[in-house]
Amino acid sequence: MALDRKIAYINLSTREVEIKPIPLEMRKKFIGGRGMDAYLLYNHAPEGCDPLGPENPLIVSGGLLTATCASATARTHVMAKSPLTGLLGSCNMGGFFAPELAWAGFHHLVITGKADKPVYLWIHNGDIEIRDAEYLWGKNSTDTQWAIRNELDDQEVKSMVIGQAGENLVTYACVMTGIKNAGGRTGMGCVMGSKNLKAVAVRGTMDVKIAHPKDALEHNKKFIDQITSAKVNQIQGALGTPFIWGATNCWGGVRTRNFQYNQMEYADEIEPEAIDDIATETMGPHHMTGCFGCQVHCRAQYKIQSGLYAGKYDEGPEYTSLGAFGAEPDCKSAETVLTGNHLVNQYGVDNLEIGSMIAWAMELYELGILTQKETEGIDLRFGNDEALLQMVHNICTRTGWLGNVLADGGIPAAEKIGKNSFDYLIQVKGMNNLHSDERATPGLALNIATASRGSDHLRSRPAIDLYHLPEPVLRKIYGSPVPYDGPLSSEHTEYIGKPWQVFWQENVYMAVDCLGICKYHTVFLGATLPNFEDWPEVIYYNTGLEFTPKEIWDAAERCNNLERLFNLREGLTRNDPKKGDTLNHRYFDEPCRRGAPDVIGKKIDRDKFNVMIDEFYDHHGWDKEGVPTSETLQRLGLENEPTRLL
Amino acid sequence: MEKFLTVDADKCTGCRLCEQVCSVMHEGVSNPAKSRIQVVKWEQEGVYIPVICKQCEDAPCMNVCPVRAISRDPDFGFLKVDQEVCIGCRSCVGICPFGAMGYNPTTRQVFKCDLCGGDPQCVRFCEVNAVEFVPVDRVSAQKKRRGAARQSAAERQATALG
Amino acid sequence: MAEQQKVSSSESLRSTRTFGKVRCHNPSCMGRLSPSPGSKEISCPTCGMTYRLFWVTPELPRIRGPVWDVNRKLAQDTLAKKTGAPDGDSQ
Ligand code: SF4
Ligand code: SF4
Ligand code: SF4
Numbered sequence: 001m002a003l004d005r006k007i008a009y010i011n012l013s014t015r016e017v018e019i020k021p022i023p024l025e026m027r028k029k030f031i032g033g034r035g036m037d038a039y040l041l042y043n044h045a046p047e048g049c050d051p052l053g054p055e056n057p058l059i060v061s062g063g064l065l066t067a068t069c070a071s072a073t074a075r076t077h078v079m080a081k082s083p084l085t086g087l088l089g090s091c092n093m094g095g096f097f098a099p100e101l102a103w104a105g106f107h108h109l110v111i112t113g114k115a116d117k118p119v120y121l122w123i124h125n126g127d128i129e130i131r132d133a134e135y136l137w138g139k140n141s142t143d144t145q146w147a148i149r150n151e152l153d154d155q156e157v158k159s160m161v162i163g164q165a166g167e168n169l170v171t172y173a174c175v176m177t178g179i180k181n182a183g184g185r186t187g188m189g190c191v192m193g194s195k196n197l198k199a200v201a202v203r204g205t206m207d208v209k210i211a212h213p214k215d216a217l218e219h220n221k222k223f224i225d226q227i228t229s230a231k232v233n234q235i236q237g238a239l240g241t242p243f244i245w246g247a248t249n250c251w252g253g254v255r256t257r258n259f260q261y262n263q264m265e266y267a268d269e270i271e272p273e274a275i276d277d278i279a280t281e282t283m284g285p286h287h288m289t290g291c292f293g294c295q296v297h298c299r300a301q302y303k304i305q306s307g308l309y310a311g312k313y314d315e316g317p318e319y320t321s322l323g324a325f326g327a328e329p330d331c332k333s334a335e336t337v338l339t340g341n342h343l344v345n346q347y348g349v350d351n352l353e354i355g356s357m358i359a360w361a362m363e364l365y366e367l368g369i370l371t372q373k374e375t376e377g378i379d380l381r382f383g384n385d386e387a388l389l390q391m392v393h394n395i396c397t398r399t400g401w402l403g404n405v406l407a408d409g410g411i412p413a414a415e416k417i418g419k420n421s422f423d424y425l426i427q428v429k430g431m432n433n434l435h436s437d438e439r440a441t442p443g444l445a446l447n448i449a450t451a452s453r454g455s456d457h458l459r460s461r462p463a464i465d466l467y468h469l470p471e472p473v474l475r476k477i478y479g480s481p482v483p484y485d486g487p488l489s490s491e492h493t494e495y496i497g498k499p500w501q502v503f504w505q506e507n508v509y510m511a512v513d514c515l516g517i518c519k520y521h522t523v524f525l526g527a528t529l530p531n532f533e534d535w536p537e538v539i540y541y542n543t544g545l546e547f548t549p550k551e552i553w554d555a556a557e558r559c560n561n562l563e564r565l566f567n568l569r570e571g572l573t574r575n576d577p578k579k580g581d582t583l584n585h586r587y588f589d590e591p592c593r594r595g596a597p598d599v600i601g602k603k604i605d606r607d608k609f610n611v612m613i614d615e616f617y618d619h620h621g622w623d624k625e626g627v628p629t630s631e632t633l634q635r636l637g638l639e640n641e642p643t644r645l646l
Numbered sequence: 647m648e649k650f651l652t653v654d655a656d657k658c659t660g661c662r663l664c665e666q667v668c669s670v671m672h673e674g675v676s677n678p679a680k681s682r683i684q685v686v687k688w689e690q691e692g693v694y695i696p697v698i699c700k701q702c703e704d705a706p707c708m709n710v711c712p713v714r715a716i717s718r719d720p721d722f723g724f725l726k727v728d729q730e731v732c733i734g735c736r737s738c739v740g741i742c743p744f745g746a747m748g749y750n751p752t753t754r755q756v757f758k759c760d761l762c763g764g765d766p767q768c769v770r771f772c773e774v775n776a777v778e779f780v781p782v783d784r785v786s787a788q789k790k791r792r793g794a795a796r797q798s799a800a801e802r803q804a805t806a807l808g
Numbered sequence: 809m810a811e812q813q814k815v816s817s818s819e820s821l822r823s824t825r826t827f828g829k830v831r832c833h834n835p836s837c838m839g840r841l842s843p844s845p846g847s848k849e850i851s852c853p854t855c856g857m858t859y860r861l862f863w864v865t866p867e868l869p870r871i872r873g874p875v876w877d878v879n880r881k882l883a884q885d886t887l888a889k890k891t892g893a894p895d896g897d898s899q
Contacts, residue, residue: 067676068676069666069667069670069676096662103677103678103679142690146690155687178689179689179692205677205679205751206677207673207675207676207677207680207752208675208676208677209675209676210670210674210675210676213670213671213674213675216670217667217670217671217767220667220771221770221771224771224773226818226819226822228773229822230825231825231827231868234864234865234868235864235868235870238864239864243870246871246872246873247833247870247871249873250833250859250871250873250874251833251834251835252883265876265880266876267873268873268876271872271873272872273862273872283692284656285656286656286657286658286659286774287692288659289659289660289661289692289694290659290660290661291661292661292662292663292666293661293662293663293666294661294663295661295663295771295773295774297659297661297774301692313690313691313692315692440835467831467838468831468835468838473821473824476817476820476821477817477818477821480817491835491836492835493835493836523818527818527821528818528819528821528822528824528825529818530816530818531816531817531818533816533817533818534816534818534819591890591891593883593887594883595883596833596834596835596837596855596857596879596883597834597855597857597882597883597886598834598835598836598837599834599835600883600886600887600890601886601887601890601891
């Protein structure tokens with residue numbers, strides 16, 4: 001059975017729409033989702049293009065399995081050149097958007113050009129229409145979605161939208177769908193804003209064919225059982241991602257006060273169980289919700305209990321909101337965390353980035369690099385909840401000198417603030433790090449230094465490294481589908497074997513992003529969750545395509561190399577502190593001072609770190625500068641890119 | 647004993663897995679528009695309510711059908727549509743007070759929940775048990791219990807406050 | 809393909825799951841601790857780290873957080889030993 005799936009090219013300047021089928025050979029090579037997006041970006045973005053210019057393609061997609069009868073294939077992927085980093089822009093969100101796009105007849109959209117006034121796309125059962133959005137401009141992310149539903153008179157319409165942050169071209173604005181699903185990283189909402197594109201609204205009642213429906217259904221049951229029986233997912237289903245924050249903070253892996261500490265002490269009021277109590281009180285015992293087709297249900301629903309926003313309904317908070325509005329600014333109030341979470345969802349801004357930016361500014365303020373003059377009277381010290389929330393407003397609306405400067409992103413802001421402010425910016429490739437502290441965990445440090453979209457945990461983090469798994473178990477996981485007999489260590493404070501683990505995780509995460517599956521359904525937080533060996537059946541039953549585990553691995557590696565090629569083309573070099581595979585000097589110079597006894601005193605060893613990078617490149621078949629060798633490109637069939645087949 | 651599908655909307659996470667598996671089970675395709683169960687949402691407040699056929703005793707859909715395409719299954723008691731007979735007039739779609747009757751634009755016929763012939767897939771897949779398949783007498787017993795529990799909790803609270 | 813019934817490596821690892829236990833969060837320790845059902849706190853016999861517990865289900869405990877006073881003291885003593893200076897500026 002042929003997979004009849006389509007891609008649409010939409011030019012907002014000329015208002016032209018072209019629809020094409022996606023050839024099967026492309027599936028074999030790039031699978032779908034993020035991998036296919038990487039192909040499209042490498043082929044459609046002109047070298048050195050302005051991220052906010054009309055030629056930057058905004059690519060929106062669902063994965064190969066999206067909307068099929070496989071578990072948790074709800075993820076939407078968005079790619080473009082990033083206005084934050086000038087390199088690869090890429091983000092991924094849950095919810096119900098990508099499946100609806102599939103039922104509306106499309107798996108990939110390539111949006112270029114720039115509308116002369118605000119517009120939104122209306123995609124409905126194979127039709128694509130460009131509609132006026134002037135009445136939506138200025139609305140927050142949820143109001144926009146409800147207004148579109150009312151205009152189209154269909155409450156089932158799903159929209160991917162920007163809030164005011166995207167309109168105001170905050171370089172780390174999100175795309176949003178539903179209440180809290182955010183494609184947060186690398187400023188894809190800013191790219192939407194630059195195109196005057198307020199929303200992409202979709203509604204579909206068309207079939208997504210299933211190759212072997214009975215087998216797919218039975219297999220899905222088995223698969224779901226494997227996923228929900230994992231302990232991490234049971235905890236996740238009760239407490240959501242804050243559980244990771246709680247556990248990490250317990251031993252000292254949570255970045256606090258920008259980078260001064262690796263733990264927030266006496267954090268009882270905002271620990272996951274405390275947040276869960278509030279959710280239970282305001283929404284009842286069954287307050288967890290989830291994405292399409294997912295039985296993990298990792299998101300909490302809550303109402304803010306007190307303060308300016310008392311009574312407001314929202315969803316979350318996730319790990320990042322506890323970091324952004326808790327540990328980083330050193331605020332210990334649940335009200336602040338829940339309010340901050342609400343604000344970023346409404347404005348449509350990356351909570352991770354905005355939290356890091358404000359914490360950075362707070363440290364600069366305490367150091368005297370920023371003063372009351374620049375903050376225009378805001379007392380921007382750590383622990384000032386009011387100042388924190390005020391800065392969220394100021395950044396998203398670009399109010400005041402500092403709000404405006406911080407809205408441009410870390411590196412441009414450091415240039416404007418001057419002095420040695422850059423030294424305190426905890427970034428890689430121009431993007432701030434997750435609110436985690438990797439000084440005690442070299443494998444995790446290698447992950448953020450080399451992640452393709454800038455400092456990021458969801459590209460290659462070997463999170464199970466923290467579980468001290470016995471070596472035979474590690475070998476079982478990391479030794480397939482490609483044999484590996486090099487060193488592996490159960491010690492997460494060690495350097496040995498980590499480059500292979502990071503390389504393996506990089507491929508596994510690429511594969512799930514290509515399939516459109518959520519990362520909680522693979523080897524991210526749980527060692528017993530599905531990986532390469534488990535996917536061929538799911539793919540076959542649902543799509544009829546035959547892949548071996550090794551073929552999935554190869555495709556993932558191919559797609560990762562495409563992202564690398566894009567980054568190299570746009571200026572990445574190994575040791576560039578602003579665009580390279582590097583870490584802030586504080587990782588190497590300042591030891592951890594809090595947490596578990598074995599964490600105290602830990603910092604990253606420069607030489608060993610460099611050896612890790614060498615090894616990591618080596619596993620990829622990259623040279624010492626991190627450039628794929630011609631043999632590698634040939635092995636992966638990338639020697640002729642860009643080939644413009646799509 | 648006849649069994650019924652019962653819905654506890656409080657427990658529903660809104661994931662719509664039930665819609666997915668229902669359409670795959672009955673139509674061999676993934677398409678919630680063709681699912682017999684449908685989750686109605688008030689996303690603004692986080693309220694999700696799965697809507698499904700009640701297999702009414704005095705069923706309006708059966709009564710209104712001009713060609714008698716809808717009849718009761720003698721073994722399981724559910725109402726089913728005879729696709730050979732259905733003329734696609736959609737009278738039943740219009741009259742069902744719950745919106746539980748669907749219309750398939752591909753086949754141009756109506757469809758409704760048939761309890762998957764006795765093993766409802768929505769129940770099988772819903773891990774939070776928001777839809778359950780229980781004997782008739784247990785339904786009202788359960789409902790009574792839950793209602794009573796709520797009442798006694800309210801009373802306890804009132805006493806505590808008082 | 810439909811016929812192959814071999815167990816994948818991730819599935820085979822399911823048997824290694826241990827319910828009812830938590831692991832000490834000290835990296836080189838990582839000892840398995842078995843709290844008695846429903847208990848609120850547990851101390852690691854090896855390194856002394858002490859944790860508050862939360863029971864996700866009656867069989868599934870998780871570490872809620874440190875008993876701050878105990879673990880903070882352990883941290884400060886270690887810091888003093890390793891750097892020769894107490895963590896004076898800790899708020
Ligand atoms: S685990 Fe959470 S994020 Fe992932 S699909 Fe399920 S509900 Fe969505
Ligand atoms: S499967 Fe259960 S939880 Fe999910 S939408 Fe259906 S009834 Fe609700
Ligand atoms: S389709 Fe509607 S009217 Fe007919 S039995 Fe079901 S709930 Fe009653």
